[in-house]
Each structure stands twice: as structure tokens, then as C-alpha cells.
Amino acid sequence: MLASRYLRLLLFVVLPCLSACSSLYFPPPPQVPLLTQQGEWSGSLQTNFSQNTSVQGAYAATNHLGIMGSASFLHTDKKKRAEDHDFGEVGLGYYTRIRDTRVLEFYGGVGVGKTKRIERTPDEGVTRTLEGNLTKYFLQANYTSKDHKSFHVLGRDWPVNYGTALRISYMQLDKFRLDGQAHAPEDNVFLEPITYTRIQLVGPLQFQLISGSNFGLRHRKYLKAANSVFQFGIVVNVGGQEGKK
Numbered sequence: 001m002l003a004s005r006y007l008r009l010l011l012f013v014v015l016p017c018l019s020a021c022s023s024l025y026f027p028p029p030p031q032v033p034l035l036t037q038q039g040e041w042s043g044s045l046q047t048n049f050s051q052n053t054s055v056q057g058a059y060a061a062t063n064h065l066g067i068m069g070s071a072s073f074l075h076t077d078k079k080k081r082a083e084d085h086d087f088g089e090v091g092l093g094y095y096t097r098i099r100d101t102r103v104l105e106f107y108g109g110v111g112v113g114k115t116k117r118i119e120r121t122p123d124e125g126v127t128r129t130l131e132g133n134l135t136k137y138f139l140q141a142n143y144t145s146k147d148h149k150s151f152h153v154l155g156r157d158w159p160v161n162y163g164t165a166l167r168i169s170y171m172q173l174d175k176f177r178l179d180g181q182a183h184a185p186e187d188n189v190f191l192e193p194i195t196y197t198r199i200q201l202v203g204p205l206q207f208q209l210i211s212g213s214n215f216g217l218r219h220r221k222y223l224k225a226a227n228s229v230f231q232f233g234i235v236v237n238v239g240g241q242e243g244k245k
Contacts (some may be wrong), residue, residue, distance in 0.1 A: 023226035024115045026052050026085045028072035029210045030167040030229070032142045033058030034103045035066045035095045036241040042068075044208065048234030050078055052085070054231065060239075066095045068107060068243065087113030087134060097241065102144045111136035115173075130222065132176035132185075139238060156220055159200040167192040173223045186223040191215040194229050196199040207236045 033042035033056075040060040047053040051074055058068035067090075074085040091109025098104060116131035144163040151158055173186045194212030201207055209232045216225035 015168045018019075023115060023224045024085075024132065024173060024222050025134065025171060025188075025224075026050070026072070026074050026083075026087075026115075026227050027089060027169075027188075027190070027192060027214055027229050028052075028054045028089065028111075029056075029231040030140055030142075030165045030192060031056045031058060031068050031070055031089075031091070031107075032163060032196055032210075033066060033068055033095075033105070033166050034142065034144060034237065034240075035060040035105065036097050036103060037239070038063045040237065040239040040241075042198055042235065044233055044235040046208065046210070046231040048230050048232065050074065050227070052227075054233075055104075055111060060095070064094055066092070066093050066105065066107070068093070068109070079122070082118040082120075084116045085113070087111055087115075087136075089136070089138075091138070091140070093140075103142070103227065104144075105140075105142040107138075107140045107142075109138055109140075129179055130177070133174045134171050135172045135174065138167055139167060140167040161198050163196050163198075165194050165196070167194075171223060176222070182232075186220045187218070188220050188223045188225075189217040190225055191217065192229050198235065204236045204238050206235045206237075208233055 029046060038060050042058045044056045054070055056070040058066055060210045069090045071088045074083060076083050089109055089111035091107040093105060093107030095105040113134045118126055119128040120126045127157040142165045147161045152168055171188050171190060172215035175183050176183045178188050192212060192214050194210050196208055196210045198206045198208050212229040214229050
């Protein structure tokens with residue numbers, strides 16, 4: 001069972017690297033703070049092989065009210081294309097702890113940002129420039145699994161836990177310009193189901209791997225689900241209830 005999980009995680013690592021990405025939207029990973037009580041805060045720093053990096057934070061304002069925010073950015077300059085993508089999100093939601101120590105969270109929020117892509121060839125130079133503003137409205141549910149495991153490496157046990165999240169987002173691409181000329185705006189609805197795995201390193205510090213999919217419910221040329229939801233990084237939760245989650 002554990003081996004099959006590792007194989008599935010390996011596939012999620014490899015597949016995003018093999019896919020060609022042509023969308024102007026690079027999804028930040030759905031935030032999974034797993035809050036348990038008032039005063040707790042969660043923070044994370046994550047990235048992927050496409051250099052799409054995100055910084056996330058959340059705070060439990062009351063025993064059931066959570067506030068979260070994130071910033072993500074991608075800046076690359078390659079032979080065939082250069083991409084600049086900056087995006088921020090804020091959300092508000094409800095969290096609760098189920099009697100068997102699992103956590104359930106519901107959030108809603110908004111995001112704004114800018115995106116730009118410059119395409120070029122060695123012979124012709126710049127062939128096309130695309131840029132515009134992004135606006136997002138999202139709803140999200142997070143759920144931790146009851147399945148907790150540990151594996152023994154380097155003379156110690158490493159606790160591992162799993163969970164899932166589902167986000168639905170309405171995204172708009174406004175003030176869209178193609179080669180400097182105004183172009184018709186686009187919109188889309190994205191479904192982003194993900195699973196996450198957390199390995200406890202030391203104290204509240206955990207390594208997190210998020211893997212999942214991105215589905216666009218509308219056929220669009222520039223605002224489509226061409227970039228996968230995949231991130232790895234460090235997560236820390238401070239001030240929460242004791243026990244696995």
C-alpha cells in the first residue's frame with residue numbers, strides 16, 4: 001500500500017515536467033493550513049520544477065474562523081519564451097476538528113494578478129507577446145485523511161499523513177493585449193483536485209508534497225488548464241492542538 005503511494009507520487013513529479021504549457025494561468029497550490037484552534041498560524045514556502053513559487057500564510061482568528069493569504073510568482077527567461085506571472089490571493093473560511101482528530105476546512109476568496117508571455121525563435125526573435133490582468137473567485141474544501149503512517153529511515157521514525165482538497169475557481173483574463181493590440185478577454189472555470197503528503201521533519205516543521213490536476217470546464221485558447229497543480233516545500237503550524245492532523 002505504501003509502495004503504491006510512493007509510485008503515484010513519483011508519477012506526479014515526472015508528468016508535469018513532460019507536459020508542454022501554453023496557458024497564461026499558472027495555478028498556485030490550494031492552501032491547506034489545517035487550523036485547529038484560535039491563535040494558531042500556518043506558513044509555507046513551496047515551488048516546483050517550472051519555478052512557480054508560492055508563499056502562504058493562515059491564521060485562526062477564532063475557534064472556527066480562519067484567514068489565509070498567499071503570493072505566487074514565476075519569472076523565467078528561456079530560448080523559446082519568457083514568462084512573468086505574479087498572483088496574490090486572500091480567503092476567509094470555517095474550520096473544525098472531527099472527533100477522530102481529522103480536520104475539515106471550507107474557504108472562499110479572491111485573487112488578482114498579472115501575466116505576460118513573450119514567444120521567440122532564434123531566427124526571427126520575438127514572434128508574439130501576450131499580456132493581461134487576472135482575477136479569480138474561488139471556493140475550496142480541505143480534508144485530512146484518517147490514514148497515518150510512519151517509515152523508519154536513518155535510525156528514526158518519520159510520521160507521514162495525507163489529505164485531499166478540492167478547489168473550484170472562476171478566472172477572468174482582462175485587459176488582454178496581443179502584440180500590443182487589445183484582444184477579447186477570456187474567462188474559464190477551473191476544477192483543481194489535489195492530494196497532499198506531509199512528512200514531519202522536526203517539531204512543527206514538515207515537508208509537503210502537493211500533486212493534482214487542473215481541469216478547465218470551458219474551451220479557451222489562452223486561459224486554459226495547461227499547467228498542472230504540483231508543488232513541494234516546507235510547512236509549519238504553530239499554536240495548534242496536539243495530535244495528528
